[in-house]
Amino acid sequence: MTATKGLEGIVAAKSSISSIIDGVLTYQGINIDELAEQASFEEVVYLLWHGKLPTQDELDGLIAELGQFATVPTEVIEGLRLYPKASNSMAALRTVVSSLALYDSEANDMSKEANLRKAIKLQAQLPTVVAAYARIREGKEPIAPKQGVGIAHNFLYMLTGEEPAQVAIEAMDKALVLHADHELNASTFAARVTVATLSDIYSGVTSAIGALKGPLHGGANEAVMVMLDEIGSLVNVEPYIQNKLNNKEKVMGFGHRVYKNGDPRAKHLMQMSRQLGELKGDMTLYEMSIKIEDLITSQKGLKPNVDFYSASCYTMLGIPRDLFTPIFAISRVSGWSAHILEQYEDNRLIRPRAEYVGPVNQHYVAIGERG
Ligand SMILES: CC(=O)SCCNC(=O)CCNC(=O)[C@H](O)C(C)(C)COP(=O)(O)OP(=O)(O)OC[C@H]1O[C@@H](n2cnc3c(N)ncnc32)[C@H](O)[C@@H]1OP(=O)(O)O
Ligand SMILES: O=C([O-])CC(=O)C(=O)O
Incomplete structure (x- = not known):
């Protein structure tokens, strides 16, 4: 038995939710480029869960159910008030979920109907939780969700307490569409491993949030913004990046396990970054990002992934950087749930083997005789 480090290239599940074939990403066979330009996040959620785009009635029904379940139990909100103010935002989200x-x-009803209802509840409640967390730590009161508006709109409203601008709603909605699912990425795999023991959907999503938190996965979007903040201005980009490359440090937001010729989601976020910069009348973050991309691509041959331009976009939408990965989770919970439901439909315990490389033929030594 020989291990493949990081399971690279190993096909570990059959799935009909999203595919990456020859660098093209599709949700249920629909190219992400079409969805990014035309679909709302709620349409994508329905698509991932039901395998088809919704009719207007089905979409209205989903939006109504998301509204109905968006209120989070008071006990959970009260719990948020007890968290240390300096808590890590993804640790807080993991704990809340x-x-x-x-x-x-x-929670432990494993019927198909209950599992779908729990998927809707999680999708509805995560935005409320992230917004409430962000407000409570600033000493503000959480804002109750609005009914009859989409998740992008509601999230921005609950975060700021103000009616968001249409351009901000559209940018957030597109970002949610772009992050919704991505085949067997690390957090989705973690979710599937967890529920394949026939554990519940909350356990699966909790595992997934833990996996998404890491900087090699979803946590990279926050790390990109840390880097942009450290660089500070366009003139500093070159020496900063050169120093990182000389020290063989990774530059966050670049590279991908599957895409070697570029992540198809990145161009949409790059365009969004440019447009938001133009609207703000401040191109600094966009121009710094473009310069970083030029340097990394020319020197390392690495392309930006989904986490790179999302950092400047969210910042230009006025969102604090430690909410970037929780926003990723607000979107990706749609994909996690789709994969969890798919796993339950045709389950088998996920239990691979390890190549043993430890000592052999050892013997027990009494404690007093150990060196
Ligand atoms: C939503 C998402 O999860 S998208 C990914 C988000 N993560 C990041 O942006 C973190 C930065 N990127 C990385 O760490 C990697 O590219 C990963 C983890 C995304 C993919 O990694 P893998 O396919 O396992 O590639 P691995 O980490 O083995 O790197 C292969 C080589 O490319 C280099 N490399 C890969 N990514 C980078 C990077 N961002 N910056 C500099 N060098 C890099 C590695 O140092 C390694 O070089 P070596 O062969 O000389 O040692
Ligand atoms: O697929 C991956 O390995 C990581 C990724 O881009 C995602 O989860 O969106």
């Missing part, structure tokens, strides 16, 4: 199970009477 785990605790949501305690207040859901059907």
